[in-house]
Amino acid sequence: MGRTAIVTGAGRGIGLSISRRLIDEGWTVAGCDLLEAELASVAEDAGEAFRPYPLDVTDEHAVDSTCARITADLGIPFGLVNNAGITRDSLLLRMDLDSWERVLKVNLTGAFLMTRAVSKVMMRQKQGSIVNISSVVALTGSAGQANYSASKAGLIGFTRSMAREFASRNIRVNAVAPGFIETEMTRALAPEVREDYASRIPLGRMGLPEDVAGVVSFLLGDSSSYVTGTVLPIDGGLST
Amino acid sequence: MSLENRVTEIIVDKLGTKPEEVTPEANFQTDLGADSLDLVELIMAFEDSFKLKISEEDSAKLRTVGDVIEYLKQHGVSE
Numbered sequence: 001m002g003r004t005a006i007v008t009g010a011g012r013g014i015g016l017s018i019s020r021r022l023i024d025e026g027w028t029v030a031g032c033d034l035l036e037a038e039l040a041s042v043a044e045d046a047g048e049a050f051r052p053y054p055l056d057v058t059d060e061h062a063v064d065s066t067c068a069r070i071t072a073d074l075g076i077p078f079g080l081v082n083n084a085g086i087t088r089d090s091l092l093l094r095m096d097l098d099s100w101e102r103v104l105k106v107n108l109t110g111a112f113l114m115t116r117a118v119s120k121v122m123m124r125q126k127q128g129s130i131v132n133i134s135s136v137v138a139l140t141g142s143a144g145q146a147n148y149s150a151s152k153a154g155l156i157g158f159t160r161s162m163a164r165e166f167a168s169r170n171i172r173v174n175a176v177a178p179g180f181i182e183t184e185m186t187r188a189l190a191p192e193v194r195e196d197y198a199s200r201i202p203l204g205r206m207g208l209p210e211d212v213a214g215v216v217s218f219l220l221g222d223s224s225s226y227v228t229g230t231v232l233p234i235d236g237g238l239s240t
Numbered sequence: 241m242s243l244e245n246r247v248t249e250i251i252v253d254k255l256g257t258k259p260e261e262v263t264p265e266a267n268f269q270t271d272l273g274a275d276s277l278d279l280v281e282l283i284m285a286f287e288d289s290f291k292l293k294i295s296e297e298d299s300a301k302l303r304t305v306g307d308v309i310e311y312l313k314q315h316g317v318s319e
Binding site for chain 1: 277
């Protein structure tokens with residue numbers, strides 16, 4: 001059995017694509033998600049290399065016990081991909097506190113809880129790699145996404161601080177900042193918003209989840225062994 | 241096992257030092273080579289082993305092996 005990676009939000013979208021890519025490269029993936037049915041269908045598809053762990057990343061006790069269970073089942077994980085994320089878009093004037101807090105909790109607090117639980121065992125191993133899925137809107141801002149962009153910008157500060165804290169234990173921490181990627185999350189956007197985005201992408205097309213998965217796999221594995229604390233845009237040139 | 245021996249055992253396990261280096265006067269950072277992460281791991285190991293919670297404020301004061309033993313005794317840990 002190869003190395004193990006934990007991927008949150010593995011049931012669909014970018015998280016699913018990352019899981020598939022890692023499995024193709026010989027990793028065992030512990031897939032965490034709220035969506036139990038999606039996890040089960042991925043497991044059916046991918047076989048032994050994908051282990052489903054239904055999990056709410058905002059639940060402190062569930063995170064701790066699930067990470068302990070993954071370690072008991074599959075050994076100390078080498079990789080962690082903090083990918084679970086949600087949107088609750090609206091202009092700030094119309095944004096209620098619950099939409100603000102919910103997005104911060106899943107996208108940012110979830111990554112904090114997962115990283116804290118996993119790093120505890122990773123440190124013992126003195127090796128590991130963590131990739132946080134930020135977003136290009138953390139760098140550029142996005143009208144209607146004050147909560148989402150703040151959570152994703154928070155992940156960048158979190159990434160850089162974790163890179164410093166864990167460097168002495170040979171645990172690397174990096175982030176990627178995907179741009180406009182074709183997922184259910186972006187399919188929910190209004191057509192004119194999608195077209196506006198697409199017209200501004202230098203590479204002239206929207207990204208695919210696979211475009212993100214390749215970069216995440218690079219940052220998670222040994223090809224990037226001297227890279228830590230970095231934020232890599234995957235946006236077809238949108239943020240440049 | 242005495243409290244001193246249990247504390248020594250944890251320190252040896254976490255820091256990889258020799259037991260004879262773990263004297264009451266030994267400072268974790270300057271004598272035993274612990275870095276800030278080691279200190280956090282040590283505090284967590286003491287909390288687990290002795291079933292107590294050491295606050296951030298208190299843990300900042302625990303600089304030597306003797307400090308820890310004294311702290312544990314004051315907080316009801318005997319042998």
